[in-house]
Amino acid sequence: xxxxxxxxxxxxxxxxxxxxxxxxxxxxxxxxxxxxxxxxxxxxxxxxxxxxxxxxxxxxxxxxxxxxxxxxxxxxxxxxxxxxxxxxxxxxxxxxxxxxxxxxxxxxxxxxxxxxxxxxxxxxxxxxxxxxxxxxxxxxxxxxxxxxxxxxxxxxxxxxxxxxxxxxxxxxxxxxxxxxxxxxxxxxxxxxxxxxxxxxxxxxxxxxxxxxxxxxxxxxxxxxxxxxxxxxxxxxxxxxxxxxxxxxxx
Amino acid sequence: xxxxxxxxxxxxxxxxxxxxxxxxxxxxxxxxxxxxxxxxxxxxxxxxxxxxxxxxxxxxxxxxxxxxxxxxxxxxxxxxxxxxxxxxxxxxxxxxxxxxxxxxxxxxxxxxxxxxxxxxxxxxxxxxxxxxxxxxxxxxxxxxxxxxxxxxxxxxxxxxxxxxxxxxxxxxxxxxxxxxxxxxxxxxxxxxxxxxxxxxxxxxxxxxxxxxxxxxxxxxxxxxxxxxxxxxxxxxxxxxxxxxxxxxxxxxxxxxxxxxxxxxxxxxxxxxxxxxxxxxxxxxxxxxxxxxxxxxxxxxxxxxxxxxxxxxxxxxxxx
Amino acid sequence: xxxxxxxxxxxxxxxxxxxxxxxxxxxxxxxxxxxxxxxxxxxxxxxxxxxxxxxxxxxxxxxxxxxxxxxxxxxxxxxxxxxxxxxxxxxxxxxxxxxxxxxxxxxxxxxxxxxxxxxxxxxxxxxxxxxxxxxxxxxxxxxxxxxxxxxxxxxxxxxxxxxxxxxxxxxxxxxxxxxxxxxxxxxxxxxxxxxxxxxxxxxxxxxxxxxxxxxxxxxxxxxxxxxxxxxxxxxxxxxxxxxxxxxxxxxxxxxxxxxxxxxxxxxxxxxxxxxxxxxxxxxxxxxxxxxxxxxxxxxxxxxxxx
Numbered sequence: 001x002x003x004x005x006x007x008x009x010x011x012x013x014x015x016x017x018x019x020x021x022x023x024x025x026x027x028x029x030x031x032x033x034x035x036x037x038x039x040x041x042x043x044x045x046x047x048x049x050x051x052x053x054x055x056x057x058x059x060x061x062x063x064x065x066x067x068x069x070x071x072x073x074x075x076x077x078x079x080x081x082x083x084x085x086x087x088x089x090x091x092x093x094x095x096x097x098x099x100x101x102x103x104x105x106x107x108x109x110x111x112x113x114x115x116x117x118x119x120x121x122x123x124x125x126x127x128x129x130x131x132x133x134x135x136x137x138x139x140x141x142x143x144x145x146x147x148x149x150x151x152x153x154x155x156x157x158x159x160x161x162x163x164x165x166x167x168x169x170x171x172x173x174x175x176x177x178x179x180x181x182x183x184x185x186x187x188x189x190x191x192x193x194x195x196x197x198x199x200x201x202x203x204x205x206x207x208x209x210x211x212x213x214x215x216x217x218x219x220x221x222x223x224x225x226x227x228x229x230x231x232x233x234x235x236x237x238x239x240x241x242x243x244x245x246x247x248x249x250x
Numbered sequence: 251x252x253x254x255x256x257x258x259x260x261x262x263x264x265x266x267x268x269x270x271x272x273x274x275x276x277x278x279x280x281x282x283x284x285x286x287x288x289x290x291x292x293x294x295x296x297x298x299x300x301x302x303x304x305x306x307x308x309x310x311x312x313x314x315x316x317x318x319x320x321x322x323x324x325x326x327x328x329x330x331x332x333x334x335x336x337x338x339x340x341x342x343x344x345x346x347x348x349x350x351x352x353x354x355x356x357x358x359x360x361x362x363x364x365x366x367x368x369x370x371x372x373x374x375x376x377x378x379x380x381x382x383x384x385x386x387x388x389x390x391x392x393x394x395x396x397x398x399x400x401x402x403x404x405x406x407x408x409x410x411x412x413x414x415x416x417x418x419x420x421x422x423x424x425x426x427x428x429x430x431x432x433x434x435x436x437x438x439x440x441x442x443x444x445x446x447x448x449x450x451x452x453x454x455x456x457x458x459x460x461x462x463x464x465x466x467x468x469x470x471x472x473x474x475x476x477x478x479x480x481x482x483x484x485x486x487x488x489x490x491x492x493x494x495x496x497x498x499x500x501x502x503x504x505x506x507x508x509x510x511x512x513x514x515x516x517x518x519x520x521x522x523x524x525x526x527x528x529x530x531x532x533x534x535x536x537x538x539x540x541x542x543x544x545x546x547x548x549x550x551x552x553x554x555x556x557x558x559x560x561x562x563x564x565x566x567x568x569x
Numbered sequence: 570x571x572x573x574x575x576x577x578x579x580x581x582x583x584x585x586x587x588x589x590x591x592x593x594x595x596x597x598x599x600x601x602x603x604x605x606x607x608x609x610x611x612x613x614x615x616x617x618x619x620x621x622x623x624x625x626x627x628x629x630x631x632x633x634x635x636x637x638x639x640x641x642x643x644x645x646x647x648x649x650x651x652x653x654x655x656x657x658x659x660x661x662x663x664x665x666x667x668x669x670x671x672x673x674x675x676x677x678x679x680x681x682x683x684x685x686x687x688x689x690x691x692x693x694x695x696x697x698x699x700x701x702x703x704x705x706x707x708x709x710x711x712x713x714x715x716x717x718x719x720x721x722x723x724x725x726x727x728x729x730x731x732x733x734x735x736x737x738x739x740x741x742x743x744x745x746x747x748x749x750x751x752x753x754x755x756x757x758x759x760x761x762x763x764x765x766x767x768x769x770x771x772x773x774x775x776x777x778x779x780x781x782x783x784x785x786x787x788x789x790x791x792x793x794x795x796x797x798x799x800x801x802x803x804x805x806x807x808x809x810x811x812x813x814x815x816x817x818x819x820x821x822x823x824x825x826x827x828x829x830x831x832x833x834x835x836x837x838x839x840x841x842x843x844x845x846x847x848x849x850x851x852x853x854x855x856x857x858x859x860x861x862x863x864x865x866x867x868x869x870x871x872x873x874x875x
Contacts, residue, residue: 088451088454103460104459109443114435381852509663541675
């Protein structure tokens with residue numbers, strides 16, 4: 001579904017992305033791991049469209065989207081959730097989702113109809129509330145949710161865009177054990193629905209539990225791509241991580 | 251606990267008709283009280299209410315701090331003045347033309363300015379307004395600094411004359427009511443919600459697939475057009491168009507109206523315009539140095555009542 | 570157009586630019602470090618001019634007038650910072666714009682109450698009222714040369730302060746990362762007050778020096794304020810070097826275009842077009858320049874935040 005071919009991105013003399021290539025199959029949960037400074041965030045920015053690569057191509061669903069902006073990719077189904085939660089803090093949880101639903105709609109938004117009375121949008125928002133488990137908090141201020149709940153909303157906002165491939169930037173960051181467990185359940189549920197997921201994560205426990213395939217990014221290049229078992233045994237990957245985290249996870 | 255910012259803005263509902271009736275009854279009431287002069291003041295308030303509401307759309311609802319909004323008022327006013335100088339006196343031609351000219355300017359300026367953010371946006375909008383101001387000052391053919399007097403008010407036909415202050419007031423009231431009704435629909439529509447969403451978190455709206463630039467640009471053009479309408483009214487009201495209409499202090503005054511009335515609140519524009527203009531009338535009668543009081547009031551509002559008059563109203567309803 | 574006229578205009582531009590720099594430096598520091606838009610900066614310039622004029626009228630000494638202007642305005646500036654402006658640092662730019670706009674209204678009116686509506690007279694010191702022959706045929710007013718001299722001296726002083734002293738290091742640290750600077754033990758509150766007071770002093774110096782050349786009247790601060798903002802946007806917010814380059818650029822363009830543009834236009838078009846369009850184009854040119862620079866370098870020529 002997604003092919004990243006030889007992507008290059010330079011910042012001055014530094015090549016943050018140095019010929020990265022990998023692919024994501026439809027319906028799989030693909031994890032992108034790598035030590036700090038490997039360039040994961042830069043790569044994610046390029047895949048989502050926030051950054052333009054200097055060279056290489058990104059092919060989504062058979063179409064070359066390399067030169068397309070964020071909005072275009074979202075319309076095509078390539079959606080991303082943020083590492084640092086990006087919500088509409090002063091609005092209610094429900095309104096957050098309604099906004100995302102309204103934003104996704106094709107064509108110019110209406111100047112005339114009432115958004116509050118938009119049954120379709122609200123129905124979709126309510127369905128999303130259930131899907132991410134936030135129905136009970138629908139009328140609460142988004143900015144006052146607990147960290148884990150905010151991350152759930154973050155996923156909800158991304159889902160509102162009806163993704164065909166969901167790009168998750170460290171969804172478990174900063175979460176305690178309960179919150180992590182809930183998020184992992186959510187991701188498993190999404191995978192069960194048939195959604196294709198590309199995950200950037202540091203939490204090796206979760207990664208090895210969830211992923212169908214794993215790609216490892218080191219120095220801006222993908223050094224290995226394969227099943228969790230294969231990655232665990234891969235010599236270069238072990239070297240990159242100094243073996244510690246992998247040992248702990250196995 | 252912080253307040254929820256609702257994206258929906260309730261209007262007055264059925265009370266709107268009552269308000270309209272009261273406002274419509276103003277001229278005869280004032281005449282009966284021997285205060286006919288205040289009809290002109292009331293008309294001026296209506297004209298500025300439209301202008302302030304147009305700024306409120308982009309500043310309060312859109313979060314765009316435009317420091318050059320007075321330029322669009324001035325352009326609208328000058329269009330009416332220039333057309334009248336050329337012999338075109340019909341309001342049916344001149345006023346839509348004023349809106350069109352202002353909208354066109356806003357389209358061009360918006361296309362350039364909206365690519366910037368923060369203080370750069372403020373500076374660029376200010377810069378463009380300054381350019382128009384200096385251009386107007388240099389046009390000796392249209393009076394330069396002294397401005398262009400209007401020999402008469404625009405002709406509306408239909409057996410009515412704008413020369414009659416009461417008629418002018420009713421025309422302005424009709425326009426004001428239309429603008430407010432339209433504004434209410436707009437801010438409560440998907441367009442309005444997304445505009446407000448972009449104010450809160452631009453990146454998120456973009457990431458969700460919304461085209462923020464297009465949203466803002468359209469709001470900017472609409473605001474320009476409405477300011478142009480206000481300019482047409484003011485040109486007629488003052489009987490004169492001067493570059494001063496486009497001075498940056500006028501842009502500042504508009505911003506003051508919006509903040510006092512309540513930025514991002516439906517009635518922020520009218521409340522602010524009424525408050526500021528009435529305050530000026532009141533204070534200037536008391537002391538020559540009324541600007542001192544105005545400055546102090548503005549300071550207090552900014553520091554302690556940032557949601558303006560509309561915000562106070564909301565707090566009172568909660569209590 | 571002879572070279573004497575051109576040189577004169579260049580010197581005038583340099584002189585104006587250096588005075589603009591005095592305002593712009595304070596403005597860019599306040600904006601860069603405290604992230605605050607201060608519209609009342611021009612009003613401090615006005616207060617400085619008024620204090621100078623009043624002191625000169627009372628004592629007859631220009632030197633004393635300048636000192637009084639600097640001291641008085643610095644105190645006023647710091648008082649404002651401690652009581653009022655401090656509350657605005659955490660607020661959004663719109664609130665800052667409006668609050669300082671309110672200050673402009675109050676300061677303008679305050680000055681009007683104290684000194685009335687009529688402009689005050691401030692005379693150039695007698696010793697400097699004559700011209701100096703810089704080069705054969707080129708006569709230039711001594712007073713303007715003094716201004717240029719003072720401006721260059723201040724620029725040098727600022728350079729030394731910002732790049733060579735501990736205070737300068739704090740200021741630069743504060744400009745690029747406030748939290749880090751606090752964490753490193755810099756007394757941010759005192760630093761802010763000091764920076765503000767220093768900026769106010771520079772404004773007052775400019776006001777006192779320009780007083781004899783421009784009219785000392787209510788509202789004199791606003792027009793120069795806008796130019797100062799153009800300067801810091803062009804130069805890069807938070808950068809003193811940018812403020813200097815920007816000021817010189819704006820000063821030269823503004824001054825030269827006022828005389829040279831109408832002259833050039835007269836060669837190309839009719840005299841009435843030239844006299845009408847010339848001044849307008851000269852005023853507009855500054856903004857066109859700003860737009861062009863922002864287009865090429867959206868954060869200004871020397872952005873402090875990298």
